[in-house]
Amino acid sequence: MILKAKIYNLKSQSGQSLIEAIIAMSIIFFGILGVYGLAARAVSLNRVVADRYIAIYIASEGVELVKNMIDANILERRPWNDGLFSGAYEVEYRDQDLRLSQGRTLLFDENNGTYNYISGKETTFQRTIKIEVLGNGNELKVNSQVNWLSRGGDYSVDLEDHFFNWR
Known part of the structure; x- marks a missing residue:
């Protein structure tokens, strides 16, 4: 009995499409993952930028409140720097009285969109x-100077102005 061996001619490309599909899916997966990571980082930085914008507004309000005190002194014919002494203070728009700084954080009043201590x-x-x-x-x-904590980092804004007795 003579056995005839069958010779199978395997296609050299069989299974290659499976490997190509796996590689293509990996590329797409990592591409989507990269875009997601980039978007998450952008949202995080957006919060930091928004907080910085708010801090600059709060700092400029502080300088303006001192300017308003000087203007009120002049209008009421008092010395221009009456009640303004060297030191560190807290002040808010409602009463504009200087209080020694106690290191308190500001509160946001959602009803009128202002920051205060009350x-x-x-x-x-x-x-x-x-x-x-x-x-x-x-x-x-x-x-x-306004200090704040945002996304795990400490941030600070410091605005400076000089006022003169020019009258």
């Missing part, structure tokens, strides 16, 4: 107004 939702923003009397009392240096 009522509202707690924030991470802390504002300190530093006043320094320079020279012979004819110049005030005002620094409005």
Whole structure:
């Protein structure tokens, strides 16, 4: 009995399409994963940028409140720097009285969209107004510094302005 061996001619490309499919799916998967990671990072940075914008607004409000005190002194015919002494203070728009800084965080009042120390939702923003009397009392240096915590990092904005007795 003679056995005849059958010779099978295997296609050299069988199974190649499976490998190609796996590679293509891997490329698509990692591409989508990269886009997702980029989008998540962009959203995170958006929060940091938004908080910085708010902090700059709060800091500029602090300088403006001191300017309003100077203007009120002039209108009421008092010395221009009456009640403004060197030190670190807290101030808010409602009463505009300087209080020694206690390191309190500002509260956000959602009803009127303002920041204050009395009522509202707690924030991470802390504002300190530093006043320094320079020279012979004819110049005030005002620094409005806002510190806050956002996305695990400590951030700070410091605005400075100088006011002079020019009258």
